[in-house]
Amino acid sequence: MSLTSTPFAIRTMMRPLSGARALLFAACLSLAASGAQAQNNPFGDLFKPPGAVQSEQAAAAAQSESVLRIDRLENQLRTMTGQIEELQYRNQQLEQQMRRFQEDVEYRLSGGKGPRPAPPAAGVSGPVGGPGAAPVGMPSSVPPVAAPVVPGTGKRSDAFDPNEDPVAPGAPQPLGSPASASAGLARPNVPLEIGPGGGAVSPRAGAQTAALTPAGSARELFDAGYGQIQRQDYAAAEQTFRQFLQAYPSDRLTPDAVYMLGESQFQRQSFKDAAELFLQVSTKYPNSTRAPESLLRLGQSLASLNEREAACATFGEVDRKYPRAASTVRQAVEREQKRAGC
Secondary structure (H helix, E strand, C coil): CCHHHHHHHHHHHHHHHHHHHHHHHHHHHHHHHHHHHHCCCHHHHHHCCHHHHHHHHHHHHHHHHHHHHHHHHHHHHHHHHHHHHHHHHHHHHHHHHHHHHHHHHHHHHCCCCCCCCCCCCCCCCCCCCCCCCCCCCCCCCCCCCCCCECCCCCCECCCCCCCCCCCCCCCCCCCCCCCCCCCCCCCCCCCCCCCHHHCCCCCCCCCCCCCCCCCCCHHHHHHHHHHHHHCCCHHHHHHHHHHHHHHCCCCCCHHHHHHHHHHHHHHCCCHHHHHHHHHHHHHHCCCCCCHHHHHHHHHHHHHHCCCHHHHHHHHHHHHHHCCCCCHHHHHHHHHHHHHHCC
């Protein structure tokens, strides 16, 4: 081969090498694109169609949002479960306290003959304590039971305003003042007047015992007994209201009838029997309009039986359970607490 033909031969040999080099370069680019996609390289998207890139980004965003929503729902569910468990615990404590309170009062009324109630467990507040004290382990902001609203009036049944009717039986009367002979009970939905020292109001001179009213409707029988209370004929009123409770044990006037029966006992200084009836109203009919007055009368009866500790606890229950009770009831509770030295 001559020297003049050497460059041509070299060029001829280089042509296959250039084609192989081009193929090798294309393979390297393909591998680089695959590696960039596998390593989440931002330059990897340069080798994808625009539609595919947008679809993958939307799917990833939707998946992330779903994960966040599921996480929030799980947190809310855990919070609600904790709140439900806390409410159940509070309800159980309230039931136990009311049961111990009732057992303690019944034990005291029985003169210590029955089984003595078990003391409260350590760390749990018992029913007998300072007036208005909140139970241990429970916030003082537990919502009390609200008194019902009288239909057609829009007012609460326990919102008695003595300024509207100063001579009504619920009007404020200082404890210890003589009972007025003309200020009788006007209606069954206002607090009774409180006699001196929680004792009986002596009947008017010449008052005669009325005969037992024949059985009629529930309202007629109740009104008959109520009229006997107005006339301060408490013995006849006791018979009438016992007849009412026997004939109409489930009537809507039954809580008032039990209260009036206790009032007939209270005014005759049968404080033990009266306390049992007032306790029945406050525990069996806690939403009755008579419930706050029943607790007040129960405390007065216990104080008259020299059960000062139980009486003070009962007075405290009035303000705790019925903070919106009539002002006359709350004022009477304050006076009785001072009188009993609570």
